Amino acid sequence: MTEQMSIRDLCKDYDDGSRRVHAVNGITLNIRKGETFGLVGESGCGKSTLGQMIGLLLKPTSGQVLFEGEDIWQASRRRQKQLHQQIQIIFQDPYSSLNPRKRIGWLVEEPLVIHHLVPDPVQRRHQVEEMLELVGLDASYAQRYPSELSGGQRQRAAIAIALILKPSFVVCDEAVSALDVSIQAQVLNLLKDLQQKLGLTYLFISHNLNVVTYMADRIGVMYLGSLVETGSAVQLGTRPLHPYTQALFSASVSVFEKAGKRIVLQGDVPSPAALPAGCPFHTRCPYARDICQREKPALAPAADGRFCACHRVREGWEEQT
Template sequence: MSSATQPILSLRGLTKHFETLISWPKGERVALPSRVRRAFTRKRAVVRAVEDVDLEVMAGETLGLVGESGCGKSTLGRMVLRLLEPTRGSIEFEGQDITRTPQRELGPMRRQMQMIFQDPYASLNPRMSIGAIVAEPLEVHELGADAAERSQRVAALLTKVGLPSSAAQRYPHELSGGQRQRVGIARALAVEPRVLVCDEPISALDVSIQAQIVNLLQDLQRAEALTYLFISHDLRIVQYICDRVAVMYLGRVVELAGAELLYREPQHPYTRALLAAVPKLEAASASESKRPPVLLEGDVPSPLAPPSGCPFHPRCPVADKPRACFSELPRLRTLANGSQAACHVAE
């Protein structure tokens, strides 16, 4: 855990919209001649995947990003690395705005920020040996004087992530899921980055392997002074590994707090619902036992047509909600306990 106070990564108003085509609603359809009907059966629409996100990631910390599937957390992680271009907003790395930097000039930034992908099999080229996969970023960034030195670096990287150096001669299909994810981690570490975006790095692994990968990530963070943006839907793992946690709902951050504080005193109704759904083996703590159970009804609204006001109000279990919930978008604000929440009701 880190006590760093200087942000290494700053996101300001980060937004991502995707254009798509959808069928016209029945009430909006008009009679058309058959020869033009086919061309006018669909209309353009905008998917609001990420909307106006402000976040700071401190040097040396692990910031967790959690939420239901489709909330925009993976899209946000890919925008940080410019794998997806933001619709608007800014991304600053160590105070330098990299939002509009041309792709051909992003090489130095790519060395500083890398990604660990969710599916360790899909992210590895099945036709390349493990050694070639790990060596590829060294070749792209022209690290290592020659092939012999790069081979030595590959062997050292494999050892660092808990694989034998002989694994360099094998292929992805010959490895287990956990071993493949270790290869993905070794590849990300090859260029000695400072920030790793971990996009659900353990969700595709067996439970017995998940703890090993989490412990490996923690050991590497201590040894290499790494900063993690840890994206996950597993709240138990996030509580274990993260310093702070940001909760996303329908493309927006609805709560941000230190991990211990957020799990002890969640302020947003959505955060409370997420934590209430986590199975517990031990008895509830005093603060948890005082908390009324939270049950969500209905489905997440479509990002094609988000509701007015608070995006959570159609599912919010709070009784007698103020009018502002239906008409005014709540902004993240600091509450009495130190958390930040985008909620008209939280105090």
Template sequence: MSWDLETGPLLRVRGLEKRFDLDEGLLESLKFSGGKITRQTRAVHAVNNITFDVNKGDAVCVVGESGCGKSTVARMVAGLISPSNGEIHYGGARIDGLRGKDLLPLRKKIQMIFQNPYASLNPRMTIGQTLAEPLRYHNPGKSKGELQDKAIAVMKSVGIDPAWSARYAHELSGGQRQRIAIARALTVDPEFIVADEPISALDVSIQAQVLNLMLEMQEAHGLTYLFITHDLSVVEHFGTKVIVLYLGSICEVADTRTLFSNPKHPYTKALLSAVPQLKDDRPNHIRLKGEIPTPINLPAGCPFASRCPLADNRCAAEKPMPLQKDDGSIVACHAVEEKRIDALDWV
């Protein structure tokens, strides 16, 4: 299998869906309704028909509320879980159906940084062993000395003293542990990093250090990022493109500057209004009302309709299709399509 990058996006996702079954056994699926016993299966619709591209060298940020499907998207792209429908292409080759040994070439290309550095590092392994494990697994022909030299070089590159190799994870702070997690991802020389909220478990002062480190590593190693976060202030500093998710569906896709200067979807406007701004002496926050629909029984129309002040009968009955605007952004909203959002001061 060839992983040479063809002309076009490094990562191409088309119609991606993920459902998690709630009723796995026969007895769980049997329901008594109308005097009859019927079989009904329920599922959580975590990701619903999303499509996007990631170009080489980009830092694409996926944002949205907790439970909107961000981490599920990250795990499908990294090959940790399989999609229910849709396709994932990397470097021109389809990867969503790979299993077992066929995944090995992909593991060296795509690495993942997890959210919680207190849980993602093995407490029984020293830092040296943690970094040596992926090196030994992916480079069986290299000697122990070569592997050790590589681990030391990676530790230095992320600002970790090689003398810490004999320490265990519990002896380090959260920021130091996340540096080790970043170093572990870099040991196999990947070209694509999936980062699932890598700074949310850290203190604010440490978050900036880790973000700056990731930017330095991007420049030094030519990395491409898929960055999962709920913090839009981080997106403005880190991302080149933003994907806004709501209830597993894409609301808006735009480059970072366009999204922050001219958000179009009502949900994006509400998210950005919640970002603290020092220059705003009178912040005009958009307070959303209504209930979030359950991902078990998705609404027939727009998933945001129950909370959107611009929703009408069409929004409740018909799911909006993504449309590309003149500035290159992609928006899935009937109000934007019909220019109702421009004509009404709903803020």
């Protein structure tokens, strides 16, 4: 598989009136064409901020987002509009993103009109009906308003709106988090099915590890705006290396068989407005040593091909303890 999305040292600071919030703090990452890359981490760690910078919704403070080699934030406005066709986002709460006064058919058709893609209205409506059927809503749903749909149906409509422009890269930001568990499974399977049929690449963001391990080929774990570990879903699910990944996975009911005890983290997540020096996790890490307070560990290759940002893993302290 070739790389489709390359993120280089990406940062985003928010100015919160009196303080500067370092929401994303130097992330480098490659996402391959056709894969699902899962992004996990506790609330506030910067997942949505990262997703929005990749999805052309939020300008980075520094760093690059390269889509098929092109720096999307250096592109002209006109070019960015074209890139928007290629890169789409599906959000958690379709109700707030669907205009309640418009019918579903128009909401799905509108992106085609905005992008001047299909000038013939009959052909356009035909495409809308095909798309509705593809996401499991029959053509009659075109006449309904968002309030006349269930939560799962609204999320299907939101998927149709995102896919009508035939994107190749889709950011799913907590796309099933607002749904009941049984409906979640249906929408996840629909997303998997659509990926196969349409050859999509997903950045799949969720705080729910079970959902991410079910969906993702590879997973990245975020903590306080940094990536602390990336690897295949099986590697992270069966043998997490980073102490934070270990704690995160030990607390979940994993789809993988796992060994080891539950690790309960002490202390609170530090504020992203006052990042700790050195390793961002050192204030809560049971293995922290002096170096952890001084030097931020780089996300470096580990023996089995994954990447991990931890002095302990890099220097093999775990074998010594």
